[in-house]
Amino acid sequence: MTIREQTEELEKKTLSPLAKLSRDAVREFPLEPCAIRPAFQRDRDRILHCKAFRRLKHKTQVFLSPEGDHYRTRLTHTLEVSQIARTVSRALRLNEDLTEAIALGHDLGHTPYGHAGEAALNECCPHGYRHAAQSVRVVRVLERDGAGLNLTTDVLDGIACHTAGAAAGTLEGRVVRYCDKIAYLNHDFEDAARAGLIGEADVPWEIKYTVGRSKSERIESFVTSLISASADDIRMAPDVQRAFDALKAFMFEAVYHNPVAKGEEGKAKEMLQGLYRYFVGSPDKLPEEYRRIAGAEDVDRAVCDYISGMSDRYAVTVYENIFVPRSWGV
Template sequence: MQAPPAPFATRPEESRGRFHADDPEDGLRSPFQRDRDRVIHSTAFRRLKHKTQVFVSHEGDHFRTRLTHSLEVAQIARSIARALGLDEDLTEALALAHDLGHTPFGHAGERALNACMTDYGGFEHNAQTLRIVTRLERRYAAFDGLNLTWETLEGLLKHNGPLIDAYGAPQGKYARSGLPRAIADFVHFRALRPETWPSAEAQVAALADDIAYNAHDIDDGLRAGLFDLIDLADLPLAGAALAEAQDLKPDLERPRLIHETVRRIIARLVSDVIARTQRNAEKWRVNSAEDVRRLGRALVTFSPQTAEDLRVIQRFLRRNVYRHPKVMDAMRRAERIVSDLFAAYVSDPGLLPENWRERVLSDDSEGFPRQICDFIAGMTDTYAIEQHRRLFDLDPLFR
């Protein structure tokens, strides 16, 4: 059900605009609808079809990829935004774009590429997303990147909270490592107010990501046989959802039982976010989008009990899925592919495809290791495997 616009919603007619001069608005779409459409039509978005979520693509056609995950995040995010009276188009644009910077092979590829880039500024997928939408996409005549609105860039940059404190010190996950170079060097970094919280729409997209990957990793883990339904019985949220699903119909076949369980997990989490956020807004008297940024804490949250229940589920998934021997073995081989490719291209850029070879050799503004990093980060799983096989001709990994 569509709620009336919330007083703290982001309003497209009040957008701060884009950093580059652009075509006039067409009158058919809001600025945030145009952002969403630019993300969907980007090369980086299409590549998500063959990028791993948890399971490498050759292991089965029914496991989630970064593309299907992004679509599921967008659906959940729009549902929450609609119930809260937020701007659905901005929320959807952020949800669809949030994983553009991921490497092949998921977090295993990211770990390997970060290790390869230790001497060149490191690698981090959120920073790479910013790099893609501001620099690497080359589609428009007047600018590099997608020239997204201020609000969309802000949401992508700090959807998990402020990046720096009032004194400029890195915050959150960057407190120890410092800001990634791709973020710190962004020419409009300070203009995006990295010390404040992002919009409610960005916060919704971030929690929709949490909901989607936790629920759907349960689904994929069950379908892969890494654990069984009975293992969910004692888990908070999941156990109750399973019990409800089992009561629907005697002897319900396993695929239906899995689906009915997972959809109930998602519904519980979505309902909790909506109810808690409405309570937060009333309690803290949040009456504008600027109030959200200046609140000093997240507006869009789970209730404390649900947040703790979700942490229990995440520990279960870490133990039974992400650290399962089958998954760990595949990820070790994936890391080797990424590391081997980086070493080969750095040693001999002539091994790169012609268009990238010309780019690396003609543009020395950032050094060719960063551009090689861009090339590998943009690869799909299948393309990375093919290139490794072509260059090394060893017993093919993942064959």
């Protein structure tokens, strides 16, 4: 037996009957199996080494271009989601490799400037824009010069279903969906507290009473509840779920809709929509790979792909090169 086959046999013996086994994975296009890595581990590696994953380190999580080294970026958010989700999956004896692959890939389609960028593209692109769908497009169509990463269907499903709408077809995908929210609600609270927007004293007492008075206590409470209450599906105990929903409502009111935290978002939206209009009107100015997409699909699709893949600072650089006059030099 190869190392991969030994690992697959171990999965069959040790994982929950509800876990997705690597040996049952289906890939979009046939691919010779690896002698060492099962299918989901191979997907994890493909995501980890792709260009879109590296760009996450320069994409906004909540605070736009914050001054300070300790605020989260889209990359650090992704890593925190992965770690929390792996903890839950391991405790439930689900497939940790599948969970990790979904977690690492779930935000690859996020725009520069976070949800402000997503809203900007959704308003001006006739195709609409959802970062979950774009994340799937990144790994299926855009990576590797248009060849895609050829991931398994279960990883694609988990990425596509990590936000609203239908739940993922696997419990591993549903774990990531919960843990994405656990991660961002708690680390965004910490970032907002560092910025002086809120503090622990502002957290409603019903939340503190049920799940704790610090970030680490809350994460532990949510994770523990997911592990203890989940059976045929992924869920929290009712009282913890109510506290979770209350924390989410508190964060939207105090942080995500806070005019101080979001004061620059209008400028970000105008910048991205200005870039969108420019490239739709001048598709010949697009990089070659996106001109190919414009020819094969349409210009709006190509421009949306190009802008959504930009990092925050690259979007500023492109905008300045196009719209900001340069100093005269002799």
